[in-house]
Amino acid sequence: MSLYENAEQVLQRWPAPDGEQERLRLAYGEHLAAHPDGMWKACRNGHITASALVIDPAGGRVLLTLHRKLRMWLQMGGHCEPQDTTLPGAALREAMEESGIPGLTLLPGGPVLLDRHRTPCAWHLDVQYAALAPDGAVEAISEESLDLRWFDYDDVAAVADESVVRLVARTRALL
16 A cells, blocks of 8 residues: 555544544545645645654643744654655654654554645645554654754643644544
8 A cells, every 4th residue: 555545544544523624634635636646745735743742641731843944843844755655654753753753653543634835845734643652752853853852742832833732632532
């Protein structure tokens, strides 16, 4: 199965938590149907991306990256790569690369949320997961980040935009 086929399958099977998320789920499927290259950065009409919010449930905190290009506190994530075979695998790869934390595991149950946003390269149709940090996890800043920092759940709204706040709230509801 190709990454494209896996993404179609993930989106078809995902039970959206509300009407807005269902509209996004359907729009992502329509995008893929209209754009055979819709998984890749080269698709200028927009592309599927994968991200993961790194969480430490025992500590009641999340790890955010100060994105080098966007200069915003965000969850880990980005473009799918040719070596990616699944959408959850792409999200986990991005989370481990950008956090420097080995041994992350995705929260079971599939994506947490979908978020469509404009970036300098194109529209990102982001499929968002949550990744559980192992006990004693120590982060390491990658070249894609200006900084990495753990934030208590209740402090995220003071530093991040509404999409990250929604992701944290939905993740907490699933824990």
